[in-house]
Amino acid sequence: MDRHKDSRELNVELIEKIYDVIRYVNPIVKSDDDQITDFKINESDTHCYSFWQSNEVCKNCISMRALNENKVTMKFEYSCGKLFMVTAVPEKENNRVLELIRDVSNDHLLDNIDGLSEDLIIDKIVKLNKEIITDPLTGLYNRRFLDERMPFEIAKAYANKLSISVIMGDIDHFKDVNDNYGHVVGDQVIKEFSDLLMLAIRDYDDWIVRFGGEEFLIFLFAIDKENLIKRIEKIRENVESHVFCSDEYAIKVTASFGIYTNSEIKKDDLDKGLQFIHFADEALYLAKENGRNRCELYKLDGIN
Template sequence: MDNDITIDYIENNLSIFKKLYDVIRVIDPITKRVLLYNGNTIVEKGSTCFNKIGRESICENCISIRALKDKKTYMKIESVDSKSYLITVLPIEVENKTLIVELIKEVTDSLFYGHSLDGEGCKVSNIISDLKLMTIRDSLTDIGNRRFIDETLPIDMQLCFKKDEPISIIMVDVDYFKMINDKFGHTTGDFVLKELAGCLKQCIRNKKDWIGRYGGEEFLVCIPGADEKAALEIAERMHECILKKKFIHNNEDIKVTASFGICSTVDKKITVEEFLNFADKKLYEAKNAGRNRIVF
């Protein structure tokens, strides 16, 4: 029986697991097809293994393939949208072929980490959310990092183009930032970046708008649905906010200005790289024209 387990045997003997798991199924890990046992024949159900957890493509970290290769049982937490799943996989032999039994349980609100079940913080789903946030947030300025920009900007562009709406981006660069670092030190430089990011956040319109740290002292502001006029108004608010703000650190009053480059488009054929390059060119026009200004 160890090497000749049939699917009906699994179904008859794993009934206890039905209370522990939402889905018990057999899959072919190579084709990713869900299988049924029909008499003496294994047949495909017609669905792919990843559909059950709301995915539209194969998981990048497929543990079923790993279980097939290593002949071992594996478990993982898979996070899709706002839900978390515990997936257990174990290899079996059926009709001289190695298949995988998958046990799937949604654990969004029922899987905890640690000894205490008090509070929401120890939910694994919350831990996963925190880890995800760490990968896309800039720890210094508490805005999106370059990875966040690279992942979010293409999506927002496609959404705007699909609705025939414009989209605008603003590149912002701190003027003479190297001089600030050289004169006052990197701690003060970090303070300036953090405070300036706060100024930018005050000036965006709603939850659709976002700001990311593009690199070093350069920031990207994305304004979905905004044409050039609306983007210019936001850039002017940001420019004024920076000019009015007092940047004081270690009793030093630091003069801070910034340059802005704006690009707006409704061109569905434009690539992300081209869009960023156009805004970057406008930014450098602002810097070459004397800095502390907006070019669009």
């Protein structure tokens, strides 16, 4: 060995021996910025998720999490019959992440763990990756998913000149439900409410987050203002007419919604996800102030 060989070069050689894929990615736009190793699934596709032979963004994106939290993050991922260990190392100053991926399918890492079979362990890994971004009560996405997904959605809307809409929804006087019927029944009302919300969204482009308690955030991609208002108004009507917990009680509740829509995402908007949520929340507050059981649309020059 050449003793004068650059130590950084030695480190790269060592890393290349440990990992099958070493690459830089931009987790906001989901691009494979620089593939250091030779291994590629598809030479013509620069999306980082193409490695997993998928046509959609990873819902449990640890590289976005690593960038948000500015710390090294790891996970196991099962794809195409193989088990991978993924490590994400953030470079905050460059707005990118170094991804280190190793195929550990043949490393016997899963042998005889607590007496479980390999299939059961893989199933647990898949479920864990889902649980990390999922609200346990409703099955909707959680705040972590929101933090990791919103920057990408705004960047996608900007790149494709499409609109985004953020809606905050809240069950009116929900405290009365808990006080009168108990928290178990209250949880059932929240679960049924979330099911009604799900009827209003499309499978891939749209998603819903349980924002906290009885408050929910709905994200709708590429929908015009007129149809947006009709869709949210329909949700409100469905909630108003629905009988909750009908097997044991006949509970009626209403809901209020604050709507923010942006039909022309500009470059300056790329880091304004929190502001968009704030706008929707302001509209929700006005809906509450104006009597509840209503929808309000936020406008930059004032709220309808």
